[in-house]
Amino acid sequence: MDNSELKGWNHVPTLPLKVSPFFTWPLRPLDMLAWIWNSWFLITEKLIIVCIAIISFYWFQPPLSEIKTLAFGWIFEMYVRNMILMTTVAGGLHLYFYTFTKQGKKLRFDPRPLMKNGRQFTLGGQIKDNMFWTLASGVTIWTIYEVLMFWALANGYAPLLTWAAHPVWFIMMFLLIPIWESFYFYWIHRFLHIPFLYKHVHALHHRNINVGPWSGLSMHPVEHVIFLGSVMIHWIIAAHPVHILFHLQYYALTAATTHTGFEGVSIKDENRLVLGRFHHQMHHRYFECNYGSLEIPWDKFFGSFHDGTNEADKRMKERRKRMTGA
Numbered sequence: 001m002d003n004s005e006l007k008g009w010n011h012v013p014t015l016p017l018k019v020s021p022f023f024t025w026p027l028r029p030l031d032m033l034a035w036i037w038n039s040w041f042l043i044t045e046k047l048i049i050v051c052i053a054i055i056s057f058y059w060f061q062p063p064l065s066e067i068k069t070l071a072f073g074w075i076f077e078m079y080v081r082n083m084i085l086m087t088t089v090a091g092g093l094h095l096y097f098y099t100f101t102k103q104g105k106k107l108r109f110d111p112r113p114l115m116k117n118g119r120q121f122t123l124g125g126q127i128k129d130n131m132f133w134t135l136a137s138g139v140t141i142w143t144i145y146e147v148l149m150f151w152a153l154a155n156g157y158a159p160l161l162t163w164a165a166h167p168v169w170f171i172m173m174f175l176l177i178p179i180w181e182s183f184y185f186y187w188i189h190r191f192l193h194i195p196f197l198y199k200h201v202h203a204l205h206h207r208n209i210n211v212g213p214w215s216g217l218s219m220h221p222v223e224h225v226i227f228l229g230s231v232m233i234h235w236i237i238a239a240h241p242v243h244i245l246f247h248l249q250y251y252a253l254t255a256a257t258t259h260t261g262f263e264g265v266s267i268k269d270e271n272r273l274v275l276g277r278f279h280h281q282m283h284h285r286y287f288e289c290n291y292g293s294l295e296i297p298w299d300k301f302f303g304s305f306h307d308g309t310n311e312a313d314k315r316m317k318e319r320r321k322r323m324t325g326a
């Protein structure tokens with residue numbers, strides 16, 4: 001197999017990219033344990049977001065009794081909280097990696113700078129464009145879903161899961177939400193690549209050939225409604241308010257972290273906090289590959305997986321030729 005490096009990248013992770021070991025036969029239990037460990041511990045974005053969800057629930061969330069009736073006050077509080085969260089995460093990463101270039105080019109995938117200008121962008125530049133769509137549309141729709149689900153839980157319209165009644169399920173729900181995300185995201189993302197939807201909706205996200213933290217949630221409002229609509233599963237699957245917070249924070253905040261453009265934060269030459277996903281970074285450059293994530297290998301099942309090697313690159317180019325009929 002040709003595992004030589006692809007051209008045009010400043011940094012690539014260890015190749016070929018590995019998908020979750022839960023879907024290969026024979027099963028390798030040690031690899032499976034290592035996969036769960038690495039994706040959750042010691043310091044990972046998943047665990048950080050569980051903490052953010054718990055802190056939000058205890059200190060920055062109006063009580064369920066108040067939420068029974070829709071009122072401007074508590075909805076506005078949630079909106080401000082989400083604005084602060086998004087700005088802290090995406091803005092913080094942007095300042096660290098791009099404004100103050102704290103890490104130089106270390107672990108950076110694409111060697112090119114983000115585009116300061118560009119006619120394709122709203123407000124005339126990539127960063128302003130990305131911030132606008134993230135904050136004006138993304139955070140607004142995120143908050144609307146949160147309000148809807150909280151209101152439904154408070155009134156008993158959606159099923160409530162409590163720690164007292166189901167402690168095991170309560171913990172499991174945190175593990176299941178990212179797996180559900182991987183499943184849901186792959187399918188809506190393929191759907192968004194149907195030419196009509198791509199042209200009118202998803203192309204906005206794909207203005208970013210090279211990506212930064214603000215690109216992650218920079219989407220057309222219709223895409224926000226579809227993307228964050230994942231949380232509607234809790235009309236059927238019981239959840240606690242803290243799971244609702246986690247679910248939407250996970251979607252919104254990891255959109256920023258996975259688009260960081262860097263594989264992670266490097267401390268003393270080690271990648272201490274995994275952030276960007278090369279898998280998805282390739283989707284932004286090559287389009288017809290890697291619609292999902294590595295958590296459930298849908299791309300592998302359906303032949304759209306690009307593992308970063310030259311061999312996979314050849315396969316993708318042939319696929320692209322077939323699709324365009326050239």
Ligand SMILES: [Zn+2]
Pocket residue numbers: 189193202206283
């Ligand atoms: Zn896409």
Ligand SMILES: [Zn+2]
Pocket residue numbers: 205216259280284
């Ligand atoms: Zn993307």
